[in-house]
Amino acid sequence: MLDKNAISPPSVTRRASRLGASRPRFRPRSPRTVTAIDTDGRTVWIAQAASKGDQVEISRIESLPLELPPEADLTDPSVLGAGIGKALRSLRLKPGAVVMGVPRTKLILRTINVPVIDDIRELASVIHFQINKDLPFRSEEAVIDFKIRGEASMTSPLEEPPTGVEMTGGLGSPASSKMEVLVAAVQKAVVSFAESVAEAAGVQLSGLGLRAYANARCLEASGVAPPGETVAFVSLGPSEAHIDVIRGDTLLFSRGATIKAGGQCPPSVDGGAHPAARGAERPEASEAGSPNSFVESACIEVVRTLHSSAGLFPDSPIARILTAGASGFEEGMASALASRFPVPCGVFDPSTLPELPFDSVRHARGAVSAIGLAMGAADPAGLPLNFLDPKKPAVERNLVRRRVLISLTTAAALFLILVVARVRMVSKRLAISSEIQAELVEAEKKRSIYRAMRQQAVTVNDWLKGSRDWLDHYAYLSAVLPPAEDLFVSSLTISGQGAIRLSVQARSGEILSKLDKQLRTAGYDVKPLAITPGIDRFGYDFRSTVELGVPEKLRIDIASAQFPARPADDASLEPGALKGGRP
Numbered sequence: 224m225l226d227k228n229a230i231s232p233p234s235v236t237r238r239a240s241r242l243g244a245s246r247p248r249f250r251p252r253s254p255r256t257v258t259a260i261d262t263d264g265r266t267v268w269i270a271q272a273a274s275k276g277d278q279v280e281i282s283r284i285e286s287l288p289l290e291l292p293p294e295a296d297l298t299d300p301s302v303l304g305a306g307i308g309k310a311l312r313s314l315r316l317k318p319g320a321v322v323m324g325v326p327r328t329k330l331i332l333r334t335i336n337v338p339v340i341d342d343i344r345e346l347a348s349v350i351h352f353q354i355n356k357d358l359p360f361r362s363e364e365a366v367i368d369f370k371i372r373g374e375a376s377m378t379s380p381l382e383e384p385p386t387g388v389e390m391t392g393g394l395g396s397p398a399s400s401k402m403e404v405l406v407a408a409v410q411k412a413v414v415s416f417a418e419s420v421a422e423a424a425g426v427q428l429s430g431l432g433l434r435a436y437a438n439a440r441c442l443e444a445s446g447v448a449p450p451g452e453t454v455a456f457v458s459l460g461p462s463e464a465h466i467d468v469i470r471g472d473t474l475l476f477s478r479g480a481t482i483k484a485g486g487q488c489p490p491s492v493d494g495g496a497h498p499a500a501r502g503a504e505r506p507e508a509s510e511a512g513s514p515n516s517f518v519e520s521a522c523i524e525v526v527r528t529l530h531s532s533a534g535l536f537p538d539s540p541i542a543r544i545l546t547a548g549a550s551g552f553e554e555g556m557a558s559a560l561a562s563r564f565p566v567p568c569g570v571f572d573p574s575t576l577p578e579l580p581f582d583s584v585r586h587a588r589g590a591v592s593a594i595g596l597a598m599g600a601a602d603p604a605g606l607p608l609n610f611l612d613p614k615k616p617a618v619e620r621n622l623v624r625r626r627v628l629i630s631l632t633t634a635a636a637l638f639l640i641l642v643v644a645r646v647r648m649v650s651k652r653l654a655i656s657s658e659i660q661a662e663l664v665e666a667e668k669k670r671s672i673y674r675a676m677r678q679q680a681v682t683v684n685d686w687l688k689g690s691r692d693w694l695d696h697y698a699y700l701s702a703v704l705p706p707a708e709d710l711f712v713s714s715l716t717i718s719g720q721g722a723i724r725l726s727v728q729a730r731s732g733e734i735l736s737k738l739d740k741q742l743r744t745a746g747y748d749v750k751p752l753a754i755t756p757g758i759d760r761f762g763y764d765f766r767s768t769v770e771l772g773v774p775e776k777l778r779i780d781i782a783s784a785q786f787p788a789r790p791a792d793d794a795s796l797e798p799g800a801l802k803g804g805r806p
């Protein structure tokens with residue numbers, strides 16, 4: 224496979240340059256200063272880059288742990304964005320344009336061969352048509368961007384790579400009429416997540432690139448690998464590893480894998496295996512959970528990835544393996560890979576970047592992706608892949624005309640349907656109106672009966688609303704009032720407003736004076752008593768009328784009430800006692 228910057232024919236190079244030159248017509252020029260934000264577990268890495276003419280320089284690199292509770296859900300964009308915003312404020316950093324990266328595990332990568340097309344929009348249309356057949360989700364949910372690599376190889380492999388590898392070739396074709404394009408597709412939900420994180424962090428997201436290309440940009444700028452050399456770049460995270468096969472500024476192969484400790488490295492495969500992987504020995508299995516478990520499991524994924532890469536790109540042997548990250552396993556990983564592959568293995572140190580600020584060197588090792596994103600966004604050419612502003616296909620003129628005709632036809636059909644529906648609805652309403660008119664005439668004849676029924680209903684409803692269990696009050700008052708030897712009730716009535724009116728007679732005015740306090744203690748609202756002296760043949764010479772109000776909160780507990788003892792000479796319950804009236 225050929226690199227367009229290395230040995231591409233002049234015709235392909237000129238066409239690619241024309242495509243690149245047309246990019247400013249469809250996307251804005253990159254800002255002068257860019258801030259890249261990248262998260263790795265619970266750590267945020269920040270890199271700032273500024274463009275000075277044709278050069279891009281890193282001006283600042285920072286890293287901070289996210290100040291979030293242990294149970295915080297990092298898949299919630301509001302939670303993650305709040306942590307990033309707090310980190311930016313603690314650094315007193317006010318970023319302007321911000322770029323973020325999409326990890327390899329969140330997108331689909333394909334290498335396809337397409338005809339050489341000068342118009343970038345027409346090229347995008349062809350690419351969208353081809354890639355839509357390979358998407359595992361609906362095309363309406365996809366955001367697709369691409370990067371032109373250069374002249375296509377004679378025949379691209381058609382086999383599907385192992386699990387986690389999404390790069391496949393297109394149909395083979397002569398190199399003179401085809402060019403090779405790397406296509407990346409993500410779901411819109413991934414883009415929406417990044418936008419929500421930026422909004423929660425209080426920053427303006429201007430770009431969403433690919434971390435694998437960011438690693439390639441940082442590696443190219445460091446000058447560690449000679450031009451044209453193929454490098455396997457292993458990025459280690461807290462629980463995952465990303466393996467990128469890079470040649471110059473071109474991403475040949477990329478794979479992300481979750482690391483499960485305690486695995487064993489598969490034996491090397493002759494023939495189809497990568498030349499650098501041939502002769503790799505099967506290591507002894509380490510105990511699960513040991514310090515070497517993470518390194519050994521990561522080595523398994525590296526060997527698998529390089530085997531797959533060798534089958535897809537047999538003409539690009541791995542010349543160097545570099546590990547990067549801030550997990551603490553990078554040196555051990557480099558040593559383990561050196562024992563398995565006969566190529567130079569080491570740890571990538573971004574501090575070799577030219578003119579890197581001295582105070583940023585200590586943060587550089589874990590900020591490889593952030594550095595590459597910042598440099599790519601600050602470059603006048605912009606990010607190679609930008610899912611926030613992808614290259615969009617042109618809208619076909621015939622398609623527009625077809626949509627207009629379809630819209631007009633649909634509008635006419637809807638108009639006819641509405642007319643028919645209106646006629647039917649009017650007919651139904653007229654029939655209903657006739658039935659209602661007949662009912663109104665019949666009801667008019669019975670107006671007087673209805674009026675009387677309404678008045679009776681109002682009376683009954685008022686009685687129901689104001690009704691209480693007056694028998695309970697009657698029993699309760701029997702316990703509250705003084706004994707019959709001192710006072711008796713001559714009448715008890717209930718007013719329409721729910722007030723109890725008692726007519727009582729007592730042997731002395733002192734008993735009536737105490738009655739007010741007893742009733743208030745029982746929970747009733749008592750109007751002041753008016754005592755009237757009189758003459759009674761039984762000695763109850765003092766009369767009064769008591770009006771009681773029943774509060775809404777009054778609750779009667781008859782079971783706990785203490786009733787006065789029955790008089791010894793009480794014959795009210797004797798047969799025939801009530802016939803003669805009061806004894």
